[in-house]
Amino acid sequence: MNAITRIAREEWRLWMRSKIVIVAALIVAVLLIVTSVLTADRITAEQSQRLDQQIAAEKTFFSQPDRHPHRMVHYGHYAFRPPPPLAMFEPGVDAVTGQSIFLEGHRQNTAMFADNKAAADLGGFSALTPANLYQLLLPLLLIVLGNALFLRERESGTLAVMLAQGQTGVKLALGKAVALLMVIAIFMTPLIAIAIYSVNLGESMLAASALVAGYSVYLCIWGAIALAASIIIKQRAVSLGFLIFAWLFTAMIVPRFAINTSSAVIYAPGKIESDLIMLAEQRKLGDGHNAADPAFQQLQAQVLEQYGVEKIEDLPINWRGVVASNSEAELTQLLNRYSEERMTLEAKQSHMFDLFGLGSPSIAISSLSRTLAGTDLATHHRFLRESEALRFDFVQSLNKVHVERLSYADDINRNVDAASSMRARVNSDAWQVLDAFRFAPDSPQQRLGNAGLSLTILAIWLFMVGGVILLAAKRVKL
Amino acid sequence: MFRHMTREIRFLAKDRGALFWLLLAFTLSVIAVSFGVTEVREQRETIAALIKEDASDRANALKGQEEWGSAAYYAFHFTYAPPSDFAFAAMGQRDSSPWKHRIRMLALEGQIHEADTRNANFGLVGRFDFAFLIASVAPLLLILLLYDLRAAERTSRRHDLLVATAGYSLAIWFPRAFVRIAALTILLLLPLWSAALIEGTSLTITLQASGIAMAALLIWWIIVEWVNRIDASPSILLTSLIGLWLALAIIVPAISKAVIETNNPVPDGGEILLLQRETVNGAWDLPKDATMKPFIAQHPELRDYAKIDGPWAWKWYYAFQQVGDQKVAPLAQQYRKARLERDRQADLAAFLSPTSFAERAFEKLAGTDTRAMIVYEDAVRGFHSELRAFYYPLMFPEAQYNPALLNNLPNYVPPS
Numbered sequence: 001m002n003a004i005t006r007i008a009r010e011e012w013r014l015w016m017r018s019k020i021v022i023v024a025a026l027i028v029a030v031l032l033i034v035t036s037v038l039t040a041d042r043i044t045a046e047q048s049q050r051l052d053q054q055i056a057a058e059k060t061f062f063s064q065p066d067r068h069p070h071r072m073v074h075y076g077h078y079a080f081r082p083p084p085p086l087a088m089f090e091p092g093v094d095a096v097t098g099q100s101i102f103l104e105g106h107r108q109n110t111a112m113f114a115d116n117k118a119a120a121d122l123g124g125f126s127a128l129t130p131a132n133l134y135q136l137l138l139p140l141l142l143i144v145l146g147n148a149l150f151l152r153e154r155e156s157g158t159l160a161v162m163l164a165q166g167q168t169g170v171k172l173a174l175g176k177a178v179a180l181l182m183v184i185a186i187f188m189t190p191l192i193a194i195a196i197y198s199v200n201l202g203e204s205m206l207a208a209s210a211l212v213a214g215y216s217v218y219l220c221i222w223g224a225i226a227l228a229a230s231i232i233i234k235q236r237a238v239s240l241g242f243l244i245f246a247w248l249f250t251a252m253i254v255p256r257f258a259i260n261t262s263s264a265v266i267y268a269p270g271k272i273e274s275d276l277i278m279l280a281e282q283r284k285l286g287d288g289h290n291a292a293d294p295a296f297q298q299l300q301a302q303v304l305e306q307y308g309v310e311k312i313e314d315l316p317i318n319w320r321g322v323v324a325s326n327s328e329a330e331l332t333q334l335l336n337r338y339s340e341e342r343m344t345l346e347a348k349q350s351h352m353f354d355l356f357g358l359g360s361p362s363i364a365i366s367s368l369s370r371t372l373a374g375t376d377l378a379t380h381h382r383f384l385r386e387s388e389a390l391r392f393d394f395v396q397s398l399n400k401v402h403v404e405r406l407s408y409a410d411d412i413n414r415n416v417d418a419a420s421s422m423r424a425r426v427n428s429d430a431w432q433v434l435d436a437f438r439f440a441p442d443s444p445q446q447r448l449g450n451a452g453l454s455l456t457i458l459a460i461w462l463f464m465v466g467g468v469i470l471l472a473a474k475r476v477k478l
Numbered sequence: 479m480f481r482h483m484t485r486e487i488r489f490l491a492k493d494r495g496a497l498f499w500l501l502l503a504f505t506l507s508v509i510a511v512s513f514g515v516t517e518v519r520e521q522r523e524t525i526a527a528l529i530k531e532d533a534s535d536r537a538n539a540l541k542g543q544e545e546w547g548s549a550a551y552y553a554f555h556f557t558y559a560p561p562s563d564f565a566f567a568a569m570g571q572r573d574s575s576p577w578k579h580r581i582r583m584l585a586l587e588g589q590i591h592e593a594d595t596r597n598a599n600f601g602l603v604g605r606f607d608f609a610f611l612i613a614s615v616a617p618l619l620l621i622l623l624l625y626d627l628r629a630a631e632r633t634s635r636r637h638d639l640l641v642a643t644a645g646y647s648l649a650i651w652f653p654r655a656f657v658r659i660a661a662l663t664i665l666l667l668l669p670l671w672s673a674a675l676i677e678g679t680s681l682t683i684t685l686q687a688s689g690i691a692m693a694a695l696l697i698w699w700i701i702v703e704w705v706n707r708i709d710a711s712p713s714i715l716l717t718s719l720i721g722l723w724l725a726l727a728i729i730v731p732a733i734s735k736a737v738i739e740t741n742n743p744v745p746d747g748g749e750i751l752l753l754q755r756e757t758v759n760g761a762w763d764l765p766k767d768a769t770m771k772p773f774i775a776q777h778p779e780l781r782d783y784a785k786i787d788g789p790w791a792w793k794w795y796y797a798f799q800q801v802g803d804q805k806v807a808p809l810a811q812q813y814r815k816a817r818l819e820r821d822r823q824a825d826l827a828a829f830l831s832p833t834s835f836a837e838r839a840f841e842k843l844a845g846t847d848t849r850a851m852i853v854y855e856d857a858v859r860g861f862h863s864e865l866r867a868f869y870y871p872l873m874f875p876e877a878q879y880n881p882a883l884l885n886n887l888p889n890y891v892p893p894s
Contacts, residue, residue, distance in 0.1 A: 020717055027721075031729070038736075053748065065763060075759045078748075096574070096601035098593060100748050102755070110593045113747025116574040116601055117593075118813070120738040120820040121848055122731035122827060123613060123837040140724070144717050237626050237633075237712035241495070244720060248618050253506065256606035260513040263600060270594040272578050273524060276531050279554070283538060346597045353599060366603075377598050414789065421789035 003167060007175025008182070011149065015179075021145060025183075028133075028141050032190045036089075036130045040194065043088035044201070050082035050099060054437060061434050066425045068414065069402040070324060073395050076104030077434060079387035081111075084374040084441040085198035086211060089191065090131035092375025095119075101384075103391035105328065105398075108335045110271055111384075130194065131369050134215055135362050136251055138187055139222040143247060145183060146226030147240040149176040150476075155236065159476075169476030173231060173469055180223040184216065191215055204444035210451070211372045217458045218365040224465040231472040250360035258356035258363060266352065268345035278338045282331060291323040299326055313408060320411050321402030328399060332392050339388070343381045350377050357457040364461070368454035374441030378450060383439055390437050397433035401426055482653035490657055499623050500658075503616065504665040510611045511669040514566030515677065517605075521561050521577075528578065532556035540884055546873040547792025549884065550583040550865070557581060557861055557890045559854035562845040563679045567670060567687065568609035568837070570846030574601050577851070579858055583869060585802040586862045587754045587810055590855060591747060608670055609840035612691045613833045614727055616666060617698040621719045623658050624702045626712040627651060633712065651703075659699055663692055683843050690843075694836040727833040734827035734834070742823065744816040750809050757805045761798035772804060773797040783874035793874050800866065814852060821848040857893040864888035 015021045057078040064072060081099045083091065098111035119127075150173065153159035162172060195208035226243055233239040269277075300312065303322055312319040350367075357364030370376035402411075405426045414424030441447070490496055532554065539552040558578040565572065576594035604610065628651065631637040644650045667688055674684040705719055761769050766786040774784050786794045828834040841847040868888055871877075 020714055024717070024721065067763070071759065071762055076755065078752075093598035093602055096598045098747075102751055112591050112593055112751065114574070114593060114601075118744045118747075118817050118820070119574075120735045120742075120824040120827075121571065121838065121841070122735045122824055122831070122834040123610075123727075127735070128729075128732040136728070137724070140720065144720075148713065237716065238495075240713045240716050241622055241625075244618070244622065244716065248615065252615060253606065255603050256610065257509070259600050259603045260517075260606050263597065264513070264516060267520075268597060269524075270576075270578070270596050272576070272580060272592075272594045273528060276528060276535060276556075276580060280531075280535055280538070349597050350599055353603075380598060416788070418789060 003171055004175040004178055007172060008179040011176060011179035012182070014152075015145060024141055024144050028137055028187070031128075031137065032130065032133050032187070035128050035133055036190050036194055039091065039129055040088040040197065043083050043091065046099075047082045047085075047087075050080040051438075053078070053100070054080040054082075058434060058436060062431055064428055064431055066428050068411075068424050069321075069398045069406060069426055069430065070105075072431060073105035073324075073398050076102055077391070077394060078102055079383075079390055079437050079439070081380075081383045081439045085201040085203040086195075086207065086373035087375050088198065089129070089194045089211070090369045090373040090375055091129055092370040092373060093377055093380055094375055095127065097380050101387050103387060103394075105395045106331060108339060108388060108391070111380075130190065131366070131373075134191065134218075135365055135369075138219055139247055139251065139362075141187070142180065142183070142219065142222045143226050143240070143243040146176075146180055146223060146230060147243050148230055148236050149180070149227055150230040151233070151236050151239055152230075154234065163476070169231075169473040170470065172476070173227065173473035176227055176230075177223070177469075180227065181220070184219045184223055187219070188212065188216060206444040207372050207374075207447055210444075210448055211369060214365060214368045214372065214451070214455065214458065217462055218361055221361050221458065221461045221465055224462065224469055228465055228469045228472060231469065231476065251362045254356060254360035255363050255366070258353050258360075261356075262349040262352040266345055266349045268342060268349060271342070274338050274342055278334060282334060289324075291320045293323075296323050296326070299323070315408065317403050318406050318408045318411055320408065321399055321404075321406065324402055325396060325399035328392075328395055332388075336388065339384065343384070346377060347381070351453075354453055354457075357454060358460070361458060361461045364454045364457040368451045368458065371451040371454065372447050374447060376450075379441060382442070386439060387437070390435060394434045398430075401430045401433070405430060482650075483657060486653045486657040489654070490661065496623055496658060499619050500661050500665055503619050503662055504668070506611055506615065507608065507666045507669040510606055510608045511566065511673040513605070514569070514607050515673050517569065518561045518566045518677070521565075521572075525558050525560055525578070528556055528558070532580065540881065543879075543881070545792060545879055546869055546877070547795065549879075549881075550796070550869050550873070552582075553887075554580040554582050555861070555865070555887075555890055557858045558892055559850070559857070560892055563677050564674070564683050564687070564844045565846055566673055566677055566844075567607060568840035568844040568846055569605050569607050570609070570837075570841035570844060571848055571851045572846050573605060575848075575851040577854060581858060581862055583796060583799070583862070583865050585754060585758055585799040586859065587750060587803050587806045588758070590858055590862075591750065609837050609844075612666065612694060612840070613836035616662070616691075616695060617723055617727065617833070618720075620659065620662060620695060620698050621702055621716070621723060623662060624655055624699070625706065625716045625719055627654055628706050632709070655699065655703065659695060663695055667691060687840065687843055690836055690839045694832050697832045726831050730831045731827075731834045734824070734830060738820050738823045738827060742816050742820050744820075745809050745812050747813070750806055750813065753809060754802050754806045758798060758802035761801065766794055769794060769798040769801050772801050776800070776804065777870065780870060780874045783876070793876075796866075796869070796873065814855075817848060818852065853893045857891075861888065861890045 057080070061075075061077055064075065067075075079101045081094075083094055083099070087094065095115040098114040100113070101111050102109045148155075153162065153172070159172075163169070192212055195203075195212050199205055199208050225246060229239045229243050229246075233242060299322070300319070303315065303319070304310065304312065307315055307317075309315055353363065354367050357367065367376070371378070406424065410420070410423045413420045415421065442450070536553050536555070539554070540549055543549040543552065556578070557580070561572065561577075573596075576592065578594060579590065579592065581589045628637060631640055640650055670687065670691075671684065673679075674687075701722060702719060705715060705722070708715065708718075770784045770786060774781050783793070784797075824834070824838065828838050838847065842849075865888060868886070872883065
């Protein structure tokens with residue numbers, strides 16, 4: 001044990017004497033801290049802003065004047081998704097998807113005004129987040145620190161002396177590993193600080209500590225890769241070259257390659273495309289604005305029979321409201337079928353993308369961190385589903401008001417003159433049908449479950465590289 | 479000089495490490511370009527299919543209509559920006575901004591901002607296209623090819639001898655580096671040229687693109703050359719070069735982006751929608767004059783037909799749709815302007831980073847930059863006003879509905 005700590009201490013002493021190591025470590029540290037503070041600041045501001053907007057949207061809806069209920073269906077409502085606390089570490093897909101949706105009758109809108117659309121375009125890498133830095137920059141730092149860990153002893157001839165003194169290769173490797181682990185521990189502090197802060201803001205302990213654990217494993221993988229290269233490769237420049245290549249390949253090439261492949265293999269049509277196909281089908285359902293549409297003949301017969309009357313004018317309820325309500329229900333079924341299809345395809349693409357993690361720990365850690373932070377595609381899909389449920393709910397509640405509180409006679413005569421149009425309104429207390437909408441991330445257990453695949457992949461990586469180190473260290477000879 | 483070159487080519491042919499990097503560059507370029515060509519074909523097929531679907535859907539929607547107003551209400555029109563013949567090399571903003579819409583004569587501001595969502599992970603991670611390869615990856619390959627040219631000779635203690643024999647130091651290093659860079663450039667560009675031939679890219683664009691690629695590599699060569707003069711071990715040189723790459727390819731662009739975006743705030747998109755919705759929905763409760771007055775201010779030629787009797791008329795409905803757009807116009811204009819201004823400043827900031835510069839230059843050539851997307855949006859706006867110009871003179875004087883006239887509906891022409 002003593003030998004191991006001594007080896008580790010010696011390594012540290014050497015690092016502290018190297019200008020290039022100190023400069024690199026300082027730069028990374030400063031970048032990490034600045035980015036973390038800026039991102040945390042931005043996300044907390046956004047969080048309270050979105051919540052305020054949600055509350056304001058509800059207030060505006062409630063304060064609408066007396067109207068024809070169908071006007072309120074078109075007036076619509078908004079759903080906002082405030083970023084979860086851990087988004088200050090990993091903002092995830094929010095910048096791409098947009099975070100608010102306009103909800104109205106007969107339509108499923110997309111989340112609009114994604115930040116990316118208006119972003120200044122400076123090339124593929126230009127957004128810095130703490131998560132990005134951990135995924136991209138820290139492995140490079142570990143490579144710079146670790147590429148010559150073992151080699152150095154070989155080059156300076158001290159390896160022979162140590163082996164002659166009875167040290168084993170494994171012990172030596174352990175000592176070097178301890179030195180790198182301490183570096184990793186130090187560079188985990190910003191993430192740990194963010195995690196603690198997020199717990200303070202209401203994030204669960206489980207998710208925050210899983211995130212910390214995930215990144216520790218990820219950094220250990222890179223430390224281990226660097227250590228393994230320094231044991232196996234005999235020349236310093238070759239070892240560094242190999243490690244840079246490994247980084248270039250796993251951090252930059254494989255993820256984008258995986259994106260291209262999964263989009264080429266699984267074709268998911270864009271919304272405008274699938275909407276067009278859907279519209280053709282929708283025309284068969286009939287237009288809910290037009291109660292005379294032949295598509296509603298059967299419904300009419302059914303409702304007349306139910307109430308035992310001959311004409312729709314004799315119904316105790318408003319026939320136009322019945323049509324609106326029925327066609328909304330059928331249309332929503334259709335809309336949901338298409339949107340579910342689209343989301344399923346996208347989820348399949350994402351799953352395929354995640355599997356590429358076997359070829360790149362960067363993919364595994366980025367999926368893991370989005371999932372644990374609650375800023376992944378699956379959470380966005382849940383937001384879409386929940387806001388759709390909210391939409392359907394308030395539209396149907398308004399249609400119910402239309403059926404029950406507005407007489408058919410007033411309704412069909414609404415366009416005769418100004419007075420009749422005033423009669424075709426209902427009191428604004430009817431607008432209280434809207435439910436409060438507060439989007440919350442999945443439960444931490446759920447998120448941890450979703451991150452299972454990425455977590456397993458990371459564990460496999462660590463296990464494999466660890467095995468390589470052990471094998472190589474056992475074989476160390478002169 | 480020729481003798482030097484042939485000698486260096488012979489050397490290169492035996493350098494396994496260098497050959498590996500070159501082969502990798504070629505493979506990556508083939509992959510990037512083939513992905514690009516496939517994607518562009520897919521987009522073209524989608525557009526062709528949608529044009530057909532759209533026409534039949536519109537015919538179907540117009541069947542049985544009895545009023546101009548309802549015809550305009552139910553007929554959607556497909557608009558799109560086709561990928562250029564060079565888009566395969568740089569998908570650029572086509573991944574984050576929509577390049578197709580279906581619009582109708584309702585308020586445009588409620589339609590034009592709709593996102594054509596695709597898998598959000600795509601936008602997040604980005605695509606492996608040629609522009610990314612040449613701007614971000616190629617410099618790293620170049621660094622890996624060149625970093626130990628001198629240092630390797632230094633470590634094997636031949637450096638001073640070599641320089642002394644050659645007479646002047648350039649005679650050794652220049653041909654050696656030149657041969658490697660020439661090989662790298664050609665291997666990267668060959669797939670691009672083949673794809674350009676297949677896609678029918680114009681010669682000027684292909685030449686310009688090649689020029690940009692060469693210029694980007696040349697800049698990185700100069701940087702490497704400058705660092706390599708330092709008398710240090712190869713691993714220190716490589717570390718410093720990677721540090722420079724990080725600074726120029728990642729950190730400088732990120733800081734520029736952050737600064738530009740903070741200095742040029744765009745209006746919150748939500749505000750545009752909110753105002754639009756309040757105006758359009760609010761109109762139902764307002765006296766008709768409140769809508770028709772601002773409408774007539776824009777369309778004085780329709781003054782005689784702007785009197786609305788009774789609670790409902792299609793022309794009043796479309797008038798308040800347009801008034802909604804008018805009301806939002808300053809905000810929308812501000813949004814457009816801020817995007818352009820950000821883009822203009824990004825043009826300047828790109829001079830600080832060869833990576834940003836190359837990527838932006840490729841996007842410009844490919845017509846996939848922000849400006850091209852805004853040109854498309856302008857085309858959609860233009861088409862939407864053509865629709866209004868078509869229907870208003872029929873709808874406002876309440877001309878007899880005549881489906882035959884609908885054959886003259888304006889045709890969307892994509893921007894070229």
